[in-house]
Amino acid sequence: MRKTEKGFTLFEVLLSMFIAGVALLGLALMEVHILKSSQSSFDYTVATIRANSFVDAVWMDLCNAQSASQNTYSKIVTSWSDEISAAGMTASETSSAAERTTSLTISWTDPRFTNDASNSALTLAAKFPDSDCG
Amino acid sequence: MNDKQLNFSNKKIQQAGFTLIELMVAMVISLTLIFACTTLYSSLKSSITVAQKLSNAQESLRGAFYLMSRSVRQADDIEVSGASLTVSFATPPTAVEIYGCLGNLVTSGSTDTYYLGTSGLYCDDGHGAAISDQLIALNINELILEESGALGTTATGQGYNGVIVQLQIDEVSAALGTDGLRFNLALRQKVLANLSE
Numbered sequence A: 001m002r003k004t005e006k007g008f009t010l011f012e013v014l015l016s017m018f019i020a021g022v023a024l025l026g027l028a029l030m031e032v033h034i035l036k037s038s039q040s041s042f043d044y045t046v047a048t049i050r051a052n053s054f055v056d057a058v059w060m061d062l063c064n065a066q067s068a069s070q071n072t073y074s075k076i077v078t079s080w081s082d083e084i085s086a087a088g089m090t091a092s093e094t095s096s097a098a099e100r101t102t103s104l105t106i107s108w109t110d111p112r113f114t115n116d117a118s119n120s121a122l123t124l125a126a127k128f129p130d131s132d133c134g
Numbered sequence B: 001m002n003d004k005q006l007n008f009s010n011k012k013i014q015q016a017g018f019t020l021i022e023l024m025v026a027m028v029i030s031l032t033l034i035f036a037c038t039t040l041y042s043s044l045k046s047s048i049t050v051a052q053k054l055s056n057a058q059e060s061l062r063g064a065f066y067l068m069s070r071s072v073r074q075a076d077d078i079e080v081s082g083a084s085l086t087v088s089f090a091t092p093p094t095a096v097e098i099y100g101c102l103g104n105l106v107t108s109g110s111t112d113t114y115y116l117g118t119s120g121l122y123c124d125d126g127h128g129a130a131i132s133d134q135l136i137a138l139n140i141n142e143l144i145l146e147e148s149g150a151l152g153t154t155a156t157g158q159g160y161n162g163v164i165v166q167l168q169i170d171e172v173s174a175a176l177g178t179d180g181l182r183f184n185l186a187l188r189q190k191v192l193a194n195l196s197e
Helices: A010-060 A062-066 A072-086 B002-010 B020-074 B170-176 B188-196
Strands: A090-096 A101-107 A121-127 B077-081 B084-088 B111-116 B120-124 B133-138 B140-148 B162-169 B181-186
Touching: A010 A062, A010 A072, A010 A101, A010 A121, A010 B020, A010 B162, A010 B181, A010 B188, A062 A072, A072 A090, B020 B084, B020 B111, B020 B120, B020 B133, B020 B162, B020 B170, B020 B181, B020 B188, B077 B140, B077 B162, B111 B140, B120 B140, B162 B170
Parallel strands: none
Antiparallel strands: A090 A101, A101 A121, B077 B084, B084 B111, B111 B120, B120 B133, B140 B162, B162 B181
16 A cells, blocks of 8 residues: 655745745845835934024024125025035025025935935925014 | 554555755755845844834934924023023913923913933923923933024124034934034024014
8 A cells, every 4th residue: 555645846846935035035125125214214304404403593693694795694504514514415505585585405315325316305495584684 | 453563564664755865955945045034034123223223313303303493493582501401481472372392381481491311301391290391302412502693603691592402312323423413593583573673
């Protein structure tokens, strides 16, 4: 009396290994995605605070910043963008209407994902009150 | 029973097992799978730790910045002493509700005091109630404050229009640089009041 045994065929084993491999790759991709999005989210928070810092620097010296005869405003811009460059981000500022409105852009690159340019810039538009002091 | 015993002693039962090669191949395959899983698991764990630290730090920064900027911008005056910032409010305009750092309504002479404690940044709104002195941002291990007026000047007396705040969070010091995060907060209410005079 011979017992009949039935095992998996080679094809079935290969297929299941392929599926397991895809699942593992999926997990690895998810890991990269977690890191990327939490870093990007952190950078957004930091950039928002840094952009607000410029707005408040102008508020602190509103009269001089809006005076045409002084270059206080451009000094504030320089000092602000220097500080941001030192922190590894890039800043640019465009003001209009005699320094009453401004548009700030901060961009950065994530050292871990240098080839991904999306999700790495922040733009803040701000208005200042008219100080009326020349 | 007898039959079986007879069979056993007389006939040789045919047994079939795995050959050594089959066993080795199966072991290599399963070891590879186990190794892949372990590597993936440990790297997943470490990247989740990093993500957790980033999100904690983000929450602390956001909370500290939001509460401090709201207080300072609406304040009448500030006072810095060491790593402690006291923000005082004048009487709020009629029908305008201003809230302090812990969400209590601001009345004339209210103060919000931000200071560095053992677990992070605390705020005391001086209400004396159960929730008058609370931890508002975790993991902040350094708070440097400086009254500030015009650019680059550390104004003394009545010359200041704001404060420069510098926060350092240990867990993400690499992402923030050695100085931590430095930002300006202007006394907007005071600036506007001075303009209208």
